[in-house]
Amino acid sequence: MAKTNLTVQNKPAKKKGLSLNARKSLQLGVLTIPGVIWFLVFSYIPMAGAVIAFKDYKPKRGIWGSEWVGFDNFEFLFSSNDAGRLVFNTVFHNFISIFLVAFVAVAIAVFMDLVDKRIYVKTYQTMLFLPRFISWVVVGFIGTILFHYEHGILNQVVAFFGGEAVSWYLTPKYWWFIIPAFGVWKTMGYTSLVYYGTIMGIDTQIFESAEIDGANTWGKIRHITLPLLRPTIIIMSLMSVGSIMRADFGLFYYVPNNSGSLYSVTDVLDTYIFRALRGAGDMTSSAAAGLFQSVVGLIMVVTCNTIVKKFESESALF
Amino acid sequence: MKHANVFLKIFVHLFLIIMSLLCLLPFVMILSVSLTSETGIQANGYSLIPSEFSLEAYQYIFRNPTEVISAYGTTTFVTVVGTLVSVLIMAMLAYPMSRSDFKLKNGLSFFVYFTMLFSGGLVPMYILVTKYLGLKDNILALFLPILISGWNTMLLRMFMASVPVSLIEAANLEGASEFRIFFTIVIPLSKVGIVTIALFQVLTFWNDWYQAMLYIDHGDMTTLQYMLYRVLNKVNLAKEYGGMMATQEKLPNENLRMALCVVAAGPMLVIFPFFQKYFSKGITVGGVKG
Numbered sequence: 001m002a003k004t005n006l007t008v009q010n011k012p013a014k015k016k017g018l019s020l021n022a023r024k025s026l027q028l029g030v031l032t033i034p035g036v037i038w039f040l041v042f043s044y045i046p047m048a049g050a051v052i053a054f055k056d057y058k059p060k061r062g063i064w065g066s067e068w069v070g071f072d073n074f075e076f077l078f079s080s081n082d083a084g085r086l087v088f089n090t091v092f093h094n095f096i097s098i099f100l101v102a103f104v105a106v107a108i109a110v111f112m113d114l115v116d117k118r119i120y121v122k123t124y125q126t127m128l129f130l131p132r133f134i135s136w137v138v139v140g141f142i143g144t145i146l147f148h149y150e151h152g153i154l155n156q157v158v159a160f161f162g163g164e165a166v167s168w169y170l171t172p173k174y175w176w177f178i179i180p181a182f183g184v185w186k187t188m189g190y191t192s193l194v195y196y197g198t199i200m201g202i203d204t205q206i207f208e209s210a211e212i213d214g215a216n217t218w219g220k221i222r223h224i225t226l227p228l229l230r231p232t233i234i235i236m237s238l239m240s241v242g243s244i245m246r247a248d249f250g251l252f253y254y255v256p257n258n259s260g261s262l263y264s265v266t267d268v269l270d271t272y273i274f275r276a277l278r279g280a281g282d283m284t285s286s287a288a289a290g291l292f293q294s295v296v297g298l299i300m301v302v303t304c305n306t307i308v309k310k311f312e313s314e315s316a317l318f
Numbered sequence: 319m320k321h322a323n324v325f326l327k328i329f330v331h332l333f334l335i336i337m338s339l340l341c342l343l344p345f346v347m348i349l350s351v352s353l354t355s356e357t358g359i360q361a362n363g364y365s366l367i368p369s370e371f372s373l374e375a376y377q378y379i380f381r382n383p384t385e386v387i388s389a390y391g392t393t394t395f396v397t398v399v400g401t402l403v404s405v406l407i408m409a410m411l412a413y414p415m416s417r418s419d420f421k422l423k424n425g426l427s428f429f430v431y432f433t434m435l436f437s438g439g440l441v442p443m444y445i446l447v448t449k450y451l452g453l454k455d456n457i458l459a460l461f462l463p464i465l466i467s468g469w470n471t472m473l474l475r476m477f478m479a480s481v482p483v484s485l486i487e488a489a490n491l492e493g494a495s496e497f498r499i500f501f502t503i504v505i506p507l508s509k510v511g512i513v514t515i516a517l518f519q520v521l522t523f524w525n526d527w528y529q530a531m532l533y534i535d536h537g538d539m540t541t542l543q544y545m546l547y548r549v550l551n552k553v554n555l556a557k558e559y560g561g562m563m564a565t566q567e568k569l570p571n572e573n574l575r576m577a578l579c580v581v582a583a584g585p586m587l588v589i590f591p592f593f594q595k596y597f598s599k600g601i602t603v604g605g606v607k608g
Binding site for chain 1: 338436591
């Protein structure tokens with residue numbers, strides 16, 4: 001019975017071979033339609049809309065109807081005092097946090113590997129992961145608990161040591177440290193997981209033979225764990241370098257409470273673009289800033305990818 | 319790697335305990351302030367343990383629950399609908415990309431990948447959503463613009479690529495359509511990946527404030543995060559224009575602010591740690607190679 005069925009089915013299957021493939025391709029194509037439409041509408045149309053940066057945009061005339069003005073918007077943006085500060089703040093904060101996050105996350109991962117009870121590892125990971133689950137708005141509230149002038153924890157500490165209360169939200173200099181600290185706080189837990197995963201993947205025999213050779217713990221970390229982590233660290237960091245022109249909006253908007261007194265330190269391209277769009281600023285220089293960000297971003301990603309390829313071609317993104 | 323000596327062990331645990339506490343204590347603080355009476359805060363400032371225990375903030379919320387309930391409703395709707403729709407669409411897109419015999423595979427991957435490299439920026443997006451799609455103050459604006467994530471689509475593709483090809487071939491030989499293969503073989507076999515991505519999406523939609531900030535001007539479409547933003551903003555305005563004004567304008571009590579925070583962020587903090595293994599999975603799979 002089964003045999004006859006097989007022979008009967010085999011023949012038409014072979015004949016149908018080609019047409020079946022075309023039909024199957026079509027079916028696969030149909031599956032992609034909603035996703036493709038979404039990307040067309042919400043990614044590719046705005047890309048085309050980026051020409052607004054070269055136009056004198058008048059809402060009534062629409063993007064295409066507005067007049068071309070060449071690079072005027074960029075000239076306006078970059079001749080203002082804001083541009084240099086915005087770019088510097090964005091790049092500087094990102095650089096600092098790339099290094100800090102890598103350093104802290106690797107330290108956590110390496111130390112986590114020295115913990116021998118599974119339950120402790122899980123407990124630490126759970127706690128380190130908590131900041132990942134909340135929004136930057138909630139982090140903003142945590143900020144007010146720390147920095148509130150009268151009731152804040154920091155000023156309580158300052159008072160305990162006999163110091164004078166600090167107006168945290170009005171004093172820019174502290175924010176060179178506060179911003180990266182919060183950036184690290186929010187990301188270290190889950191970044192360390194990547195490194196921890198890499199360490200878990202290291203062949204235990206390597207450690208065992210090192211032990212036989214008399215290596216101590218620090219020696220093993222220095223000569224085995226860290227060198228084997230290096231490609232991951234480089235790739236993770238280079239990937240972040242790719243988005244060096246993009247700031248994490250929430251960090252720079254909510255944690256300093258959008259305090260105007262702190263703009264000299266905390267204002268970045270993303271917050272500037274938002275304020276220009278939703279506040280009093282002008283839309284066209286905001287669009288110019290956005291396009292600048294995207295173009296530099298693209299160049300950085302492609303450059304970094306080329307570099308990653310040299311280090312470890314398998315880990316390159318494309 | 320184990321067998322560290324005792325002093326090193328103490329040091330390692332001390333370091334990890336400090337780091338963990340840095341992550342945990344801020345949440346304890348929020349909870350504590352929300353449970354302190356307003357007079358207690360005024361007298362003693364914020365503290366890790368309520369200086370004067372009181373449920374007044376929560377009583378206030380339960381007496382005037384309209385705004386919180388409506389915000390919960392909007393956020394829940396956006397999260398549930400957004401997650402279901404986005405995961406389905408991303409899975410439908412990721413599956414053909416995971417099939418090595420699909421001719422458009424590479425083109426499609428580049429089509430998705432390019433959106434992660436380059437974007438038109440915020441301004442064209444804003445004009446598109448408000449002017450051309452007319453979604454200002456529309457609930458769709460809260461999740462449609464961020465529905466699909468290129469990154470998560472790529473992650474899903476990687477999960478789906480591990481479905482044994484032999485199973486798909488066998489189904490092909492039996493004459494199953496690609497739709498059937500997708501729904502009855504691929505989806506069940508990439509369950510872990512789909513749950514992981516769904517959790518990422520839940521987090522994205524639940525915690526999103528940006529869409530509301532951009533596209534919602536009228537209060538009846540408030541999400542939880544946007545409600546929190548407005549509370550924070552009110553406090554901030556008072557601070558900006560002179561500390562003196564703060565006493566004149568009616569600000570939400572400090573314990574009430576924190577109680578709202580607990581109400582809005584609490585569920586995620588309680589529920590999500592239980593799903594942590596999925597997060598770890600998604601991160602270790604996607605962390606290095608996207």
